[in-house]
Amino acid sequence: MPHAELDPKSDRYTPMENLLYRRSPFGFWGTTIAIFVISFGSFLLICHITQRPPIYEVAADGSISFPSVVWIGFVLSMILTSALSLSENGVRLWRAVEEDLVRALKPSGENAARAFAAGVPVSWRGRYLGFFAAGALAGLGFNAFMIVVNAGTLERYLSSIGLWFLVFAPFLYGLGVRAGVDVARESSELKTLVRDHLQVDLYHLDRLHVLGRIGLRAALSWLLMAAVLLLFVAAPSQMTMGLISIGISIAGGMWVFWSAVKPAHEQIREAKSAELERIHERMALLRDAALAGDVEAASALAGLTDYEQWIEQRPEWPLSPSVTQRFALYILIPVLPIIASYLFEKVADLVLGATS
DSSP states (O other): OOOOEEOTTSSEEEOHHHHHHHHOTTHHHHHHHHHHHHHHHHHHHHHHHHOSSOSOEEOTTSOEEOOHHHHHHHHHHHHHHHHHHHHHHHHHHHHHHHHHHHHTBOGGGHHHHHHGGGOEEGGGHHHHHHHHHHHHHHHHHHHHHHIIIIISSHHHHHTTTHHHHHHHHHHHHHHHHHHHHHHHHHHHHHHHHHHHHBOOOTTOGGGGHHHHHHHHHHHHHHHHHHHHHGGGTOOGGGHHHHHHHHHHHHHHHHHHHHHHHHHHHHHHHHHHHHHHHHHHHHHHHHHHHHHTTOHHHHHHHHHHHHHHHHHHTSOSSOOOHHHHHHHHHHTTGGGHHHHHHHHHHHHHHHHHHHHO
16 A cells, blocks of 8 residues: 555554545545546546547447447446545544544543544554555456456557556555455454443433444445446346345345444343343332332332333334434445446437437
8 A cells, every 4th residue: 555644643544545535625526526537537548549449339330339348447447436435435424423422432432432533553554555465466467367368468458458457456456455454444443442332321322323323334335335346247238137236235235234233232232131130120129018008119119110111112223213214225226336337328329329
C-alpha cells in the first residue's frame, strides 16, 4: 500500500485512500466521480488510441456491438471507485456515530470507541502493506497470464488495452485484499468492544440502537459491492445465474448485518435473564406472606408481576424501526445489476445508433 500519514493524536494512521478524499477540493461525490472518470476514461482513451479493441464495432448490417472487454473495464472501474468511496464513507460513519457509541458503553470503552474514527492501528501498518503487496502481485500475475494466453508478447500486450490492465490490476487487487483485511479487523475490534464494554441498561435500550446503525452500514457496504460484482454475471440473458448470485448476495448481506448486532443481542438477553432471576427471587420471598393475607406483601407482589411482564417485553435486538425498514430496502440492491446492464446496452445502442 502507498505511504500513509500518521495521526498525531493517537496510535492510528490514515490510509492513503482516505487522505485522497480529505485533501481533494471536490468533496465526497466530486472525488468519487473523478475517480471513476479517470479510471474508465483512461480505459476508453487507450481503446481509442490503440483500437485493440475498438470501443465499439459496426457490423456489415450497420448494427453496433461492444467488445466484452469494454464491459469488463467499466465494471472494474466501478469496483475501484466503490472500494475507495466505501472506505471513506466508513470512516465518516464512525465519526457520525462516535458520540452515540460512547454513550452505549461503559466509561472504560470510551477510548476504544473513539479510536474507530481515528484510522487504522499503527501496529497493523506492516500487515496492511504486506496484504496490499500480495494483492498487487496477484494483479501482476493476472497480467502475466493474459500476456501468455492472449497477447503472446509484452510489446503486443502494451500496445493494446493490456496497458490499462497492467497499470490498474495490481492496484485494484491490492486494494481489494487490503479492504477485506480491514473489514475483518473492524469487525473483530467491534466485537471485542461490545463484549468487554457494552453497558446494557434495560431502561435505555435505545442507546444500543447505534449498533444497529453500524450493522446496517456494514450490510450496505457488502450489498453495494456485491451489486457491482454482479454486473459481471447478472444480465437479462443470464437470468438463472443472476438470480442465484443475487440470492447469495442477499444472504451475505443478512449474515453481515446479523453478525454485527448478535453480540449485543446476546448481552441484552443475559441482562434480561439476570433481572428476571432477581425479580423471581424477590417474588418467592413475598409469596407466602401475600398468600397469608398480608396486604403490603400482596401489593408488592403485584407490582413485581407487572415489572416482570415489562422486562419480558423489552426488545432483545438493538434495532430501531427505521433500521429494520431500511435494511428491508437495502436487500433489494443486488437486483439493480440486471436493470443496470439492460439500461446500459439500450442507452448505448440509442446513442451510438443516433451518431452512426
